[in-house]
Amino acid sequence: MWKIYALLSALFAALTAIFAKVGVKDINSDLATAIRTTIILMLTWGIVIFGSHLNEMKDVSRNTWFFLIISGLSTGLSWLFYFKAIQLGNVSRVAPIDKLSVVITMLLAFLFLHEQPSIKVILGALLIAVGSIFMII
Incomplete structure (x- = not known):
């Protein structure tokens, strides 16, 4: 099953690159990243709430919080640099380097x-x- 999820991840990552290139055409790449992140935030919290997983937050350890926070910071920086790169360069060249x-x-x-x-x-x-x-x- 993990292979199907990995292929779906690759498909949606590819779509993300194409849609993002069009989306950053006329605005600052940092603003575009913030808008995209807000959509992701709403989507994922919606899945957690409607999947009845919100009550599981009390079971998250300090260690887990720490690593999820630094993972989130790494993701944010990755997205900011990626959006700037696709704004300035061709997606067909940026994506493989990424x-x-x-x-x-x-x-x-x-x-x-x-x-x-x-x-x-x-x-x-x-x-x-x-x-x-x-x-x-």
Whole structure:
């Protein structure tokens, strides 16, 4: 099931890039990010409320809060830089460079989460890295 969710994530990330490029055409990219974030906020809280998960907040540990907060800060910064990049550059070049995050994520997962790299994962990471670097030069 995780593979279906991952493919759906990729599909919606692609749509996000295309819609965002059009959306930042005539406004400041930071304002565009704020508007987009507000929509995401309403959507996700709606899912939590209508899914009856709001009462689970009392069970969230301090450690979990800490990591979710720094994850949120990282996401916000990523979005701000991404929107500025697509405002200034072509989405078809920005998006592949942005996908270097996949390679960086793999490296961090190996280092900090002690995930075991397989040959397929290493080869995939190398191909993504080469493709992304090719887009830069």
